[in-house]
Amino acid sequence: xxxxxxxxxxxxxxxxxxxxxxxxxxxxxxxxxxxxxxxxxxxxxxxxxxxxxxxxxxxxxxxxxxxxxxxxxxxxxxxxxxxxxxxxxxxxxxxxxxxxxxxxxxxxxxxxxxxxxxxxxxxxxxxxxxxxxxxxxxxxxxxxxxxxxxxxxxxxxxxxxxxxxx
Numbered sequence: 001x002x003x004x005x006x007x008x009x010x011x012x013x014x015x016x017x018x019x020x021x022x023x024x025x026x027x028x029x030x031x032x033x034x035x036x037x038x039x040x041x042x043x044x045x046x047x048x049x050x051x052x053x054x055x056x057x058x059x060x061x062x063x064x065x066x067x068x069x070x071x072x073x074x075x076x077x078x079x080x081x082x083x084x085x086x087x088x089x090x091x092x093x094x095x096x097x098x099x100x101x102x103x104x105x106x107x108x109x110x111x112x113x114x115x116x117x118x119x120x121x122x123x124x125x126x127x128x129x130x131x132x133x134x135x136x137x138x139x140x141x142x143x144x145x146x147x148x149x150x151x152x153x154x155x156x157x158x159x160x161x162x163x164x165x166x
Contacts, residue, residue: 026076027076027077027078027137028075028076028077028078029077029078030072030077030078030079031079031080032079032081032100032115034069034072035068035069035072035114035115035117035153035154036066036067036069036114036115037067037068037069037114040066040067061109062109062110062111062112062113062115063112064112064113064151065113066112066113066114066115066153067114068113068114068142068153068154069114069142070142072140072142072154073140073141073142074139074140074141075139075140076137076138076139076140077137077138077139077140077156078135078136078137079098079117079135079136079140079156080133080134080135080136080164081098081099081100081117081133081134081136081164082098082099082100082101082102082103082104082130082133082134083096083097083098083127083130083134084096084097084098084099084104084105084106084130084149085127085130086147086149088124091124091126092121092123092124092125092126093121093124093125093126093127094120094121094122094123094124095118095119095120095121096119096127097116097117097118097119097147097149097150097152098116098117098118098119098136098156099111099115099116099117100115102131102133104116105149105150106149110149110150110151111150112153113144113150113151113152113153114153114154115153116150116151116152116153116154117136117140117152117154117155117156118145118147118152118154118155118156119136119138119155119156119158120155120156120157120158121158121161122157125158125161127161132163132164133163133164133165134161134162134163134164135161135162135163135164136156136158136160136161137158137159137160137161137162138156138157138158138159138160139156139157139159140154140155140156141154141155141156141157142154143155
C-alpha cells in the first residue's frame with residue numbers, strides 16, 4: 001500500500017510539472033497527426049492486413065522512409081501514446097517506444113517511423129500498466145533510431161509522464 005501511495009504522489013508531481021510546462025507555453029501539445037508533414041499521404045492499408053488479419057504474409061509494410069516534421073526539432077512537447085518497453089526493471093522504465101495505439105510494434109509490421117517515438121528518462125519513471133495510455137513531456141529531437149522492433153523518426157528526452165485520459 002505504501003508503494004502505491006508513493007507512485008500516486010510521484011504521478012501527481014509529474015502531472016503538475018507537465019501541466020505547468022504546458023501552461024507556461026514551454027511544452028507544445030502534439031497528437032500523432034502532427035508528426036506527419038502536411039501534404040504527405042501514405043497507403044490506406046499501411047500497417048494493416050491487406051486481406052486476412054490472421055496472416056502475417058498479407059501485411060503491408062509501412063513506408064520506412066516516411067518523412068518527419070523537422071520544425072519539431074529541439075521543441076518541448078507533450079504527446080500521448082502507449083508504451084513499448086525497451087529498458088528498465090520491475091520498478092522503473094528508462095527507455096521505451098511511444099506509439100499511437102496499443103500493440104504497435106508487438107504485432108507485425110510496426111507503424112511507419114514518423115509514428116513511433118523513442119523515449120528516454122535518465123533516472124527512469126514508473127509505468128504501472130502497459131495497457132493504459134500515458135502522456136510524455138520532454139524535448140523532442142528529429143533524430144532517427146533503430147532497434148529490433150522498429151525504425152523510429154523522433155526521439156524525446158523525457159522530463160515528465162502522466163496518465164492520459166482518452
